[in-house]
Amino acid sequence: SAVISQKPSRDICQRGTSLTIQCQVDSQVTMMFWYRQQPGQSLTLIATANQGSEATYESGFVIDKFPISRPNLTFSTLTVSNMSPEDSSIYLCSASGQEGETQYFGPGTRLLVL
Amino acid sequence: AQKVTQAQTEISVVEKEDVTLDCVYETRDTTYYLFWYKQPPSGELVFLIRRNSFDEQNEISGRYSWNFQKSTSSFNFTITASQVVDSAVYFCALSEVKTDSWGKLQFGAGTQVVVTP
Numbered sequence A: 001s002a003v004i005s006q007k008p009s010r011d012i013c014q015r016g017t018s019l020t021i022q023c024q025v026d027s028q029v030t031m032m033f034w035y036r037q038q039p040g041q042s043l044t045l046i047a048t049a050n051q052g053s054e055a056t057y058e059s060g061f062v063i064d065k066f067p068i069s070r071p072n073l074t075f076s077t078l079t080v081s082n083m084s085p086e087d088s089s090i091y092l093c094s095a096s097g098q099e100g101e102t103q104y105f106g107p108g109t110r111l112l113v114l
Numbered sequence B: 001a002q003k004v005t006q007a008q009t010e011i012s013v014v015e016k017e018d019v020t021l022d023c024v025y026e027t028r029d030t031t032y033y034l035f036w037y038k039q040p041p042s043g044e045l046v047f048l049i050r051r052n053s054f055d056e057q058n059e060i061s062g063r064y065s066w067n068f069q070k071s072t073s074s075f076n077f078t079i080t081a082s083q084v085v086d087s088a089v090y091f092c093a094l095s096e097v098k099t100d101s102w103g104k105l106q107f108g109a110g111t112q113v114v115v116t117p
Helices: none
Strands: A004-007 A010-013 A019-025 A031-037 A043-049 A068-072 A075-080 A089-096 A109-113 B010-014 B019-021 B032-039 B046-052 B059-061 B064-069 B074-079 B088-096 B111-116
Touching: A004 A089, A019 A031, A019 A089, A031 A075, A043 A068, A043 A075, A075 A089, B010 B019, B019 B111, B032 B074, B046 B059, B046 B064, B046 B074, B074 B088
Parallel strands: A010 A109, B010 B111
Antiparallel strands: A004 A019, A019 A075, A031 A043, A031 A089, A068 A075, A089 A109, B019 B074, B032 B046, B032 B088, B059 B064, B064 B074, B088 B111
16 A cells, blocks of 8 residues: 655645645555545545646636646645635545555645635 | 435444444446545544445455445445444545546545444
8 A cells, every 4th residue: 555645734824825735655656636625524636636747627626726746656746826714624645556446645734724 | 416425424322332334326337446434533534445346245344344235326334343443534435437537536425423432
């Protein structure tokens, strides 16, 4: 199973600022994803991080707000831009070898926007 | 349209009682994968099981068991002899094998399990 780490684990940010979250996997993986979990809610997929190309965003999420990078097969970043209190959530990175394989999740980044 | 339904918002039990979590899914694919994850209060998402659509065998792992029934599109999860450490939110998830859904997980709303001593 893949071991996934995220940095930072938590942060408190001021509205209007941006935060970049890093996701590191201990082995090469095919698929990497970013999810958002708003307080008391389930997980919602933000985007698929594609290695070497632009991320694929789900309905309701746009690149200007959530730019994503994936420079190689083990690392990805998610930036939450121009934050507002509504962005306060847990952001989780996940990875799997290929479709259908188990997706393992990072520990999440707890973001509070004031 | 919601693809994964976990109708139970919260279940409270006393330690040693059994608890069953329901999961009903919807898909037109013949090939798909179903998952259960546990999210304890610490927040991390812990993988419990993956089942593909061609494997309807029930599975038991320690105190955990899963009942997969394609005829009713259900993938229920039972914790036997519950313990306080089982207190968590449990998520059921579906992964469809289509080009535009490749590898993506669709989560149910989650069921909060509260086990009291």
